[in-house]
Amino acid sequence: MAELALTNAIKRYGATQVIHGVDLQVDDGDFCVFVGPSGCGKSTLLRMIAGLEETSDGRMTIGGRDVTHADPARRGVAMVFQTYALYPHMTVRENMSFGLKIGGTEKSEITRKVDAAAQILKLQDYMDRKPKALSGGQRQRVAIGRAIVRQPDVFLFDEPLSNLDAELRVEMRVEIAKLHKQLGATMIYVTHDQVEAMTMADKIVVLRDGRIEQAGAPVTLYEDPDNLFVAGFIGSPRMNFFDGTVTRVEAGRAHVSLPRLGGVEVPVAVTEVPGEGQAVKLGLRPEHFEPDGGIRAELTIDVIENLGGVSYAYSSSDADDHPVIVELRGKSRPNEGGRLAVGFDPSSALLFDSETGRRIR
């Protein structure tokens, strides 16, 4: 078990730079999730940590050892691949033993460790099967088992659940979380699914275009995003953004007028003072709408999604890229095509600079 630290890690392919100076600290025993849209560099970063991609510049330590240019096998990491990468010509037992055998571990020792891992993962009944005779979930478990027996300092998971169906995905998610508790190991987990990120992570790292947008605890990212991108990426359904203009600033509040909501003015508490007339975006999560909020407005609803406990009302307009989403909890549901009176508390609104996307706190 060990902590992981990246300092100004850079990855270049020829002249193209794909990872731009990443600084990151993952504490011992943390479950850290890399999220971001496809192509954001999260897998590349993971493979750099694994040593499968050369790190072009910067430093990387695991448990205080500098492993920047070390061979993958000597880093003390184990990886679970998206495609599982099970050796098709070996049985489950052979798959799990292979790394230890290569490392010259004694036979009885291998058997002990593999059996222990098999028990943890409930794989005892499948040990003599080959991968093609296993279901997707079982293969996943073997891949994890193969990682466990090596007792790595850091576990790496590369979108391990994306090949599973929805039900299995939830199940495995829980199991991996349980495993993390049981092993107490440092784990780094790559996914593009922010639900996985929110539910599993101690720490989420949001990546975009090879840069870290924000890293922190899930709740921090959810409630206190640093920028428009993180705010929009974390949370489902996504946060609503309203274009607005700062009309005046007084007493630590910026008054923002929102044309989309009939020109209402929202006073948002800020410490740094935006200029008057500055274009801003105001972010509001769907669950922050409440009928008796301080700010009132009306929306035309075109679609209602009823999920049983909650419903989501969608209000599109030609000017928007995304519909405004309102979460409804009460029994009273508006009609599709009807008008819905909404309200919210200005303290739950977040303010962003339209141009840079930076959060105005």
Added chain:
Amino acid sequence: MRARLSLYWFTVPALLVIGLFFIHPILLTWNMSLTNFAGIGEAKDVGWRNYERIFTRDRYLQEIWLTLWYTVIVVSALTVTGLFFAAMLHRLPLIRNFSRAALYTPAMMSFVVVGYIWQFLYSPLNGGINVALRDLGLGAWEQNWLGDPALALYSVAFTQIWMFTGFTCAIFLAGFAGIPEEIGEAGRLEGATSWQRFRYLELPLLGPSITVSVMLTTIGTLKTFELPFILTKGGPDGATRLLSIDIIDNLFGQYKFGFASALSIVMLVIVLVVAFLQNKVLRDRENA
């Protein structure tokens, strides 16, 4: 079901061409092998006499063994060299395409040209190899490459191996490309060295490529006659007289077409048997 069977119409053009220009001639060859045909004129039926002669004389049995031995040398060496280069180039993407094309070049030359190039390289007096050894101060290693009966077969085999290493290398590289990259990466993370990854992960997964390569090179080598014909004509004193060389000698040196046809049929049977056994063994191994 009828719709499916009608699919067989698709085989008609190929079967026509093969049947007319390949299978039919083979049947004629079979007929010829029961005669004393001289390549021209009338043929007289001699029954099984040609076959009798083949199987009662040591000479032909020895030639069959020599042919099989030659094939074993060439095929195993080709498999090893092809695997070696493929495994190396698989790990070196920077020079992979260039090297693959370069290695393939000898296989694109004609046998006759290759034969004469090596005739000049192997020449005992001023041949390229001996002169090079002399220049490198290794004069003691000079050999009478084609003249020494103990060496000639291996010299000829070496030329054939040189010519087709690029061929097997290309097949194996294709096999490597078919192994998912993650398998090798998983192996690296588990601490397997380059050699261990090759031995335990890639080699077992190359099964189908090995089957294809071994089958193709075996069939090609069993039938080969061009290089030994040009390099040694079966000499010195019979040391490289493969079955195919004797077929050519009987056909065109002595005009014994009937007998040569019988030898050819024997060779055909050998090729089929070897190919069948190989296919079975290799496929079983793959599926194990």
Added chain:
Amino acid sequence: MMSLSDTATPRTATSPDWDLFRRRGKSILVHCIVLGLVAIMLLPLVYMVMMSFKTSTEIAQDPLGLPDSLYWGNYMAALSSMGYVRSVLNSMGITISVIVVVVFSGAMAAYPLARLQNRISRVIVMVMALGLATPNFVTITPIYVIFRDLGLLDSYLGIVLAFAALKLPLAVFFYTSFIAAIPIELEEAARLDNCNNWQIFWHVIRPLLAPVTATLSLFVMIMVWNDFIYPLLLLTDKDKLTVMIAVYKFVGNTGIDPTKLFPAAVLGSLPLLLMFAVFQRKIMAGATAGAVK
């Protein structure tokens, strides 16, 4: 904490700079070694090209040395008597035609063989195997008689078919294994879209065969280009002869002269090597797809 963690292997730390140095150094070394080996493999060809530029005396005095000056006389002599352009065009025309015939009839024949597993398939596959195993020099006389009876002598069509017959068995094997690997769902989807057998073959199967076709074309290309017995036997019109025939004019009955044969050999092989170089990427991509079943 899990129970099996008591004997974790210790991981030693080394200097990262040393790691980097070691990895780079090793990588450069391996590249050099492999390139060196490839270069050694090419030496015999270099030797041939060098000989082709030398005079007889030079060959004698310094068999391994570079030619004093590029002596083009050998090439001029070879070029002037090879009918080069015409014979190269003939070779190309015949080669390409054989490829077309082999590819089409081979792929068509392979389709049912890959999809239907029954006695008919097995018999046809056996026939193909027989073709693959036969040494082709024994069938020369029968082939000639058949060609005469069909009036195919001295025609491009005839020689194209004769060559095609030689490589068709291989083509059928290649295509059969390749088509067998194409998911049957693709075909079923096409059938639901109301395609008949031919349309499925043409619109669904054929486009997927490009890679293996490239590999096969290479094999056909090499064989047809270098063979000279069939053209000698089946073509009499000198305007139809292929480039390798022109090369073999330099192999005398009573000896060969390296200063004459090798320039001709270089000239004869050059177009094939150039075609290979141009198509190498495609062909090799095909080789990749070809062997993986």
Added chain:
Amino acid sequence: MIRNLSAVTLTAVLMASTAGAQTVLDVVAWKGNEAEPAGLPELIEKFEAANPDIEVDLTYVARKDVDKVIPPRLQGGNPPDVTMVDSSLVDLWGGAGFLNDLGTGSAWYDRMVPAVREVMTTDGEIRVFPLEVIGMGNFVNMDLMAKAGIDKAPVTLDELKAACQALAAQGIAPMIFAGGFPAMLFVGANGIDPNGVSPAEYGSGERTFVEDENFNAALDGVRDLVAAECFDPELQAGLDPWATAPQEFRSGNVAILPQGAWNIGNFSSVEGLTFQFAPMPSRYTDKGLALDLVGPGWAIPRDAEHAEAARKWVDFFAEEENLTVFLKAEGAYSPYTGGVSTMPDLAAPYTQARAEGSLILWPFSTLEFPKALQSEWEDSITGFLLNIDKPNEDTLQRWDDTVEDSM
């Protein structure tokens, strides 16, 4: 791409053109190519000028390919109008009835050298118009000899041995003696007594090699040459008599090469190579023994389409001035009596031995020795050179076995 390809095929198929209105005389020969032009291009031009209605279409087919390419055409009833043949082909094709009788009544038949006429006439028919008789003997590099202080090509065994020793002393490789062909010339020249037993007696099994004093002595003669440092016998097995061996001589690396006179043209084109062509030293004569190979000739196949034009072609070569062109280019002797000398000066030693009657016809070219014996000679003499101390009968018995086999 496939669509483009099919267009190309179609064009290629359509390119097959039809023949012109003239008589096209289809001639197949293994001469007339770059390596051995044999004056044929010049002669064809002359022939066409004399016969404006005939166009000669000469196809070069190497001798070893003739065996593959022509029999199917003969068998298929579609032969060339004129084809080059040698005695074994005359025997095979003529024997099967595929060659026309050219007629013993021809004027040239009477002029033929008697020995050749005797060999070429079978069953009262002459199925070939012989073109040449080619000498076989030693090519001698006179510059290298001069370095060893010798100014005359050796024609006796003693001269040869002395030359070898002198050359070896100078560090010059004296002789090529590859088993495949050069050694055969020496063994033949020392085993066949021009005034003694006819080679046909061995070839027919009447007389065995193994008990024959002459051939035993011939093999002993090889050992004498080895003792005189003429060559390293084991090294010779690695030389190809047709590729690397001539190259050694051409390059000036070796002083003496037993080969055929057909190399004269080729060697003459090498700048700075001064050589002579001499008869083979033999224990039967002190003049050197000329080994004459009955060379190829023209034959008209039975089913020739333009037999008349073919006849004109043969008659054209029967005219001395035309044959002389061919012979000069070949470095060959005429198989007909009379006629001018066609050999260059450098072959004077050989021509002289011939003129003095020190001459045999090479028994393989007259079919006095069976064809199978030739490859057995190649193999067994190579084997003999590799292990020169083994008893002669090991080698000679193999020849007798082969003769017996081929009967």
